[in-house]
Amino acid sequence: MYSKELIRGTLKPIILKLLAEHGRMYGYEICQKVKELTSNEIIIKEGSLYPALYKLKAEGLVEVESIEVDNRTRQYYSLTDKSQAMAKEQVNEFSLFLLTMSRLFKVSSSY
Amino acid sequence: MPLSNEQIAYIRDKIHQEGIDESALLNDLLDHICCAVEYEMSRDSGFESALNKVLSDFSPEEGLGNIQVEITTITYTKSITMKKLTFVLAFLASLLFFICILLNGVRLLNNYDWAFMNDLAFINQYAFCLFILPLYWFHQYKLAKQAPNDGLGITMKLVLFSIGFLCSEALANAVFFKLMHMPGGNQLFIITAVLGMVYVPLFLFRKYRLAF
Numbered sequence: 460m461y462s463k464e465l466i467r468g469t470l471k472p473i474i475l476k477l478l479a480e481h482g483r484m485y486g487y488e489i490c491q492k493v494k495e496l497t498s499n500e501i502i503i504k505e506g507s508l509y510p511a512l513y514k515l516k517a518e519g520l521v522e523v524e525s526i527e528v529d530n531r532t533r534q535y536y537s538l539t540d541k542s543q544a545m546a547k548e549q550v551n552e553f554s555l556f557l558l559t560m561s562r563l564f565k566v567s568s569s570y
Numbered sequence: 571m572p573l574s575n576e577q578i579a580y581i582r583d584k585i586h587q588e589g590i591d592e593s594a595l596l597n598d599l600l601d602h603i604c605c606a607v608e609y610e611m612s613r614d615s616g617f618e619s620a621l622n623k624v625l626s627d628f629s630p631e632e633g634l635g636n637i638q639v640e641i642t643t644i645t646y647t648k649s650i651t652m653k654k655l656t657f658v659l660a661f662l663a664s665l666l667f668f669i670c671i672l673l674n675g676v677r678l679l680n681n682y683d684w685a686f687m688n689d690l691a692f693i694n695q696y697a698f699c700l701f702i703l704p705l706y707w708f709h710q711y712k713l714a715k716q717a718p719n720d721g722l723g724i725t726m727k728l729v730l731f732s733i734g735f736l737c738s739e740a741l742a743n744a745v746f747f748k749l750m751h752m753p754g755g756n757q758l759f760i761i762t763a764v765l766g767m768v769y770v771p772l773f774l775f776r777k778y779r780l781a782f
Binding site for chain 1: 572573575578594595597598599600601602604605606628636637640641644
């Protein structure tokens with residue numbers, strides 16, 4: 460399992476990518492999906508997830524839809540129309556960053 | 571199996587006790603915890619043990635209140651300029667207040683019959699009562715809301731800090747009325763004493779609960 464600091468830095472592109480792929484998701488679903496896709500390597504804690512989601516909301520990148528489910532209110536998060544392209548751009552940028560990092564660390568490990 | 575209304579209400583109360591009062595976050599956390607509890611219960615756990623397990627896994631070192639603090643900071647980032655302006659105004663008002671007290675202390679206000687001194691004293695009093703004191707008490711209340719282990723609920727904290735605020739207002743005005751030889755100073759001292767007798771025990775009870 461990776462450290463909290465490392466996960467915090469990558470949370471935004473993770474959320475954007477999941478929302479771009481699945482349309483709309485709620486908090487618990489996002490945590491479970493990440494856990495499932497990474498075979499429990501990345502576990503997103505609620506204390507990191509919700510501040511990240513609210514930051515995306517404040518930036519206008521995601522919107523919220525409240526739906527009554529099993530006698531409680533579930534808040535679904537989805538990308539706003541204007542943020543679809545921006546999300547794609549940020550995910551691409553992050554993918555390139557990962558490639559660069561992997562190159563860098565391969566070079567370092569050869570020393 | 572979905573949780574019953576009573577179980578959901580119980581979890582909502584637990585979240586509330588942690589100092590979460592922002593409705594969107596409350597809904598998010600309630601649904602999140604309910605989903606996790608339902609999952610634990612599907613693995614043959616009872617409700618209480620499932621809830622305890624979920625809550626202990628849930629940001630154990632920081633607590634739920636910390637999530638709200640972080641979200642409040644994010645939500646109000648746009649109003650940082652307003653906050654800075656508020657602090658500058660509070661600083662200027664405080665400075666004016668203490669300069670007036672100093673001038674009064676060295677008897678400068680009494681020795682010179684400056685026409686603006688009376689107006690200055692009133693402006694100073696308005697700034698103190700309408701700006702500095704409300705700001706101070708509101709800040710204390712916000713801090714107290716984030717301290718979940720003081721034995722007081724949100725409503726009780728609101729009552730405590732409202733009484734404290736009114737008590738300090740009454741005292742500030744009582745002193746001012748006496749200094750300016752205006753009628754009503756004694757009555758304001760009585761109001762201060764009555765409010766103080768309610769505020770001090772509650773304040774000490776809270777401090778005791780926080781200390782032990």
